[in-house]
Amino acid sequence: MANGDSGQAAAAVKAVPAKALQELDAEIAAAGGELLEPAEYAGSIGRTLFDTPASDDGTITVLLPAERVKEVTHQSLVRIKSGIKSTDPRSYLGVVVSGPFAEPFALRADSPMLKTVAVQGVPMLPKYHGRVQVEILGEEIDGGVVPPRRRPLPNSPVFLLSGEDTARVLRLEGEVRIGLADSHEDVEVRVPTQKSVWPRHVGYLGTTGGGKSTTVSGEIAQLQAAKFAIILLDTEGEYTAINEPSTDKRMLDALKRRGFQPKGIANTHVYHLVGRETRNPAHPNRHQFSLQFSELSPYAVMEILELNDAQQERFWKAYDITSSR
Amino acid sequence: MSDADPTSEKPGQLTLPPDPSQPGPPITDAAEFHTSFGETLDQALDLNTWHHGEDLAHLYGRLEQEIAEAVKQEDELRERVRKVVFPRLEARPGAPPGAGVYRAEVGNIEKTHRGLLFNGQVEACDGTSVPFDTLPITIVQIGVCTVSYRGDQGSWVHRLYRRDLRLGGTDPVKETLDVLEQRQKRSGYDGASRKDKLSELARRGVMTFAERLVLMNMCQAPWRMGHGNPTPYELLTGSGMKELLEKSLPVLTNLVEHGRFVFIPSSPADRLALTIGNALRPLEYAIIDTLEDSIVHLAETGKYWQVASGPGYDERVKEFGREYGKKIIKGVFRASELAPAQMFYAHADNAHEAALIAMADSVLQDDRGFPMLIDLADTLCRTTFGRETLVAPTQTAYAEAGEPLRYLTERQTRR
Numbered sequence: 232m233a234n235g236d237s238g239q240a241a242a243a244v245k246a247v248p249a250k251a252l253q254e255l256d257a258e259i260a261a262a263g264g265e266l267l268e269p270a271e272y273a274g275s276i277g278r279t280l281f282d283t284p285a286s287d288d289g290t291i292t293v294l295l296p297a298e299r300v301k302e303v304t305h306q307s308l309v310r311i312k313s314g315i316k317s318t319d320p321r322s323y324l325g326v327v328v329s330g331p332f333a334e335p336f337a338l339r340a341d342s343p344m345l346k347t348v349a350v351q352g353v354p355m356l357p358k359y360h361g362r363v364q365v366e367i368l369g370e371e372i373d374g375g376v377v378p379p380r381r382r383p384l385p386n387s388p389v390f391l392l393s394g395e396d397t398a399r400v401l402r403l404e405g406e407v408r409i410g411l412a413d414s415h416e417d418v419e420v421r422v423p424t425q426k427s428v429w430p431r432h433v434g435y436l437g438t439t440g441g442g443k444s445t446t447v448s449g450e451i452a453q454l455q456a457a458k459f460a461i462i463l464l465d466t467e468g469e470y471t472a473i474n475e476p477s478t479d480k481r482m483l484d485a486l487k488r489r490g491f492q493p494k495g496i497a498n499t500h501v502y503h504l505v506g507r508e509t510r511n512p513a514h515p516n517r518h519q520f521s522l523q524f525s526e527l528s529p530y531a532v533m534e535i536l537e538l539n540d541a542q543q544e545r546f547w548k549a550y551d552i553t554s555s556r
Numbered sequence: 557m558s559d560a561d562p563t564s565e566k567p568g569q570l571t572l573p574p575d576p577s578q579p580g581p582p583i584t585d586a587a588e589f590h591t592s593f594g595e596t597l598d599q600a601l602d603l604n605t606w607h608h609g610e611d612l613a614h615l616y617g618r619l620e621q622e623i624a625e626a627v628k629q630e631d632e633l634r635e636r637v638r639k640v641v642f643p644r645l646e647a648r649p650g651a652p653p654g655a656g657v658y659r660a661e662v663g664n665i666e667k668t669h670r671g672l673l674f675n676g677q678v679e680a681c682d683g684t685s686v687p688f689d690t691l692p693i694t695i696v697q698i699g700v701c702t703v704s705y706r707g708d709q710g711s712w713v714h715r716l717y718r719r720d721l722r723l724g725g726t727d728p729v730k731e732t733l734d735v736l737e738q739r740q741k742r743s744g745y746d747g748a749s750r751k752d753k754l755s756e757l758a759r760r761g762v763m764t765f766a767e768r769l770v771l772m773n774m775c776q777a778p779w780r781m782g783h784g785n786p787t788p789y790e791l792l793t794g795s796g797m798k799e800l801l802e803k804s805l806p807v808l809t810n811l812v813e814h815g816r817f818v819f820i821p822s823s824p825a826d827r828l829a830l831t832i833g834n835a836l837r838p839l840e841y842a843i844i845d846t847l848e849d850s851i852v853h854l855a856e857t858g859k860y861w862q863v864a865s866g867p868g869y870d871e872r873v874k875e876f877g878r879e880y881g882k883k884i885i886k887g888v889f890r891a892s893e894l895a896p897a898q899m900f901y902a903h904a905d906n907a908h909e910a911a912l913i914a915m916a917d918s919v920l921q922d923d924r925g926f927p928m929l930i931d932l933a934d935t936l937c938r939t940t941f942g943r944e945t946l947v948a949p950t951q952t953a954y955a956e957a958g959e960p961l962r963y964l965t966e967r968q969t970r971r
Contacts, residue, residue: 243642244657244840247664251908255664258778258909259671266675337923355894358922 271315275388276302277361279311282382290366291382293389295331300361303331306414308392308400309365313383322371323383324392324400330363365389368400376400394418407453410446424457444469445482452496468510474499630834637835645832645842650849652885654907657842660915665839668916672779673929676706678913680781681771682933683763686943688950690963694718695950698763699941700770703933710774711940712766761795764788765804771817772810779913782819783930786811786884786901787847792854792873798861801869805876812880812903818910819901820927826886826899833888833897839919841889841911846904851877887911891918895925 259265277295286292291311295303304327311323334340335357348355367383369376392400394417403412405421412418422428435443448470451461463470476493477483486493498516503509505521524532529550533543589597599605646656672678683700695717702710764784768791771780787808794801811817824830832842855874862868867875885907890897891914898918902910917927924931947968954960961969 243638243645244659247658247660247908247912248654251912252664254906255667255671255909255912258677259667262671262675262677262778265667265670267670335923337921357894 269316271312272388274390275312276309276391277363277389279313279383279385279387279389280362281385288382289379290328290364291325293363293365295361295363297333297359297361300331300333302391303327303361303363304414305330306412308368308397310371310390310392310396311365311367311383311387312390313381313387315388321381321383323379324368324371324376325365326368327363328366331361332363333359334362335359406457407450409450410442424454424459426459429454429459448473448496455496455498471501471509471511471514474514474516633831634835637832641832642835642842645844650845652843652846652882652904654885654904655843655845657836657840658908658911659837660839660841660912662839664912665916665919668912672913673916674705676704676708677777678779678781678917678929679704679708679771679775679777680783680927680929680933681767681775682783682930682937683767684934684937684941685759685763686941686946687759688946688968690954690965690968692719692963695946696759697941697946698766699937700763700766701933701936701940702770702775703929703936704777705929708776709936710770711936712770712774713941714762714766715946716762761790761797761800764790765800765807768804768807768811772807772814778816780811780814780817781913781917781927781929782817783934784819784821785847786817786819787851787876787881789854792851792876793858793860794869798869801873805872808876809880812883815903815906816909817903818914820914820930821899821901822926824899829886829888829899830897833890833899836888836890836897838890838893839915841887841900841915843885843887843907843911845886846882847884847886847901848877848882851881889915889918890925891915892922892925894922898926 276299277293280292280294282291293309293311307327309325309327311325313321313323335345336359338345338357345357347353367379370379370381394415397412397415397418398404398421401412401418403419403421405423407422407424409420409422412420422433435446437443451463451470451473454461465471472495474495474497476495477486478493483493499514500516500518501509501511501514502518502520505519509517511517527535529546533546536542538546586597589600593600595605642657645651648655679702681700681702683698685699686697688695688697695715697713697715699711699713701712702708767782767784768786771782791800791804791808794804829844832844836842852874855870855877858870858873860868860870860873883904884901885904887900887902887907888897889900889911895918898914900911900914914927917929918925920928921931951960951964951968954963
């Protein structure tokens, strides 16, 4: 039985005669053999498209075979090898700024036929390809990246950068791991433990529940290991349990996925005002503190109280009288 | 052939094109009308059965019902054709060697891609003819292009200038009457007329001849891919001009002797072959018949010129059919589940390779199931020799001659 046929119909459908296939082989051999993808193209995920009147400087359209679409994510870094068969080969770095989009061959994606097929649930999936728009970051010259002065040529192979290459291109090297780069599953964003970087050049922005505190906690652990002294002004008290391993299931799952063990940060101290509570009264190194007015500098008191000139004059007089007794 | 005309497919069919000099169309009757259309002729002619206005609701309902039923019945017919017709193709009386149904493997298709198509071992050719028809002069621009996947491209163009009025004789009265007589025979603007053989010749005969001549004389690749029928009606009849027939037969002979060719028509009217094709599954092809009978039939029933001595033109066409027509097989293939089956013509000795080439090229666009290389050649032709490339300079020339609008037709000035 072949292709669902039975009996006479199955017998009637024959394979291509062996003699014809032998002739095909002989003819291909006479033509120099099968056309194989050039070695320089091996591993490429797509090719650059020709430009159109709608093309813009700085970006280029890349088409991908359908089976490679899933490999590309938004913000993926790519290398475009242009003119590799010419005497003037060039290499460009780019980042996927839109897409990947799936586009059917020949048919318009919004054609009435495809709309009907989608709405009616007809099991038909025409062949399609992927399309991404790549912003050209620069041209690779002598190991560095310089602003691009040209565009990649049409039909240039496009390669997806590995996580390692991406980290190198983005200069993500350093001892402190912040997290994974957006849209990348294996690109760790790292920052060096330079004191010139951390106090002035780091900020955390994100929505509620976006992971700001988790990120900070992880960095504290790493900075502590790098002999940093860290003081947290924790008005919400959300870091008072930083000495304990996380028990949040989502966090534990995430740690497991990345091969990390949950653990607290050792040698932390919680300071809170006398007469006020802390969110973690069980912290082993809890300390109460308060401001002693008598030990404050008169200059600090004036600044705290925001005294005007006349008030300052009277304050000094009072200070002098009381301090001389 | 950009301006495809079903008449060009005639040698591959069992019927001949209608001709005013021949008996009228086949006679049918009311019973056959009723069977085919599901209503009587009286009902169709009775305006009371018609619907007022667009009546879209009725249109959609009827369309869905008719098409759903037709598809269901066609599906059933497909299975019956597979069971009943397929086994008989091979042993049918008069079947060509190798007749039958075959299934290619995906590996065969991939090998054909890499070994013959993508490395430029197949060149396709297509042509276009664009007329610019006015009262004083008719200009026909005929372009032919070749293309291969290796990037090879070729293009050739010729323009024919037809003027009914070329003064220079000594009898102005006779000349005037001659012009009027000629124009009486001619068709309307941009129209084909069987009385007006010269226009038909210019538009189709020269183009189809040039396509085949380019395939044989200009292409370098071992395999040649053409559009339409390799031995088209226009050339086997000379389009009414025996000189064209005389020049065509050697070219067609050369093509057949070359052997490595495959032709795919755009709009085949051979519904018998297409019914067999519709029963094929993707990557199956069938070798059905040769062109011998249809070419011989054309020679026997067509109107050919008589000669005083030696074989007449009909005999020469008949002899061509017997010697070379039998070497050309007619088949059908299906490249895609989505798209319709397509016909193909090839040399009998290379029919399987030709089918693989046609299918391998057609799977590249599964929505059409038609060879992409021909579409590329067609696109190249339309881009290079499209109407705009002729209209603008012609209108400019009329303007320079002092008559920018007088001789332009309504269609040519329509916005």
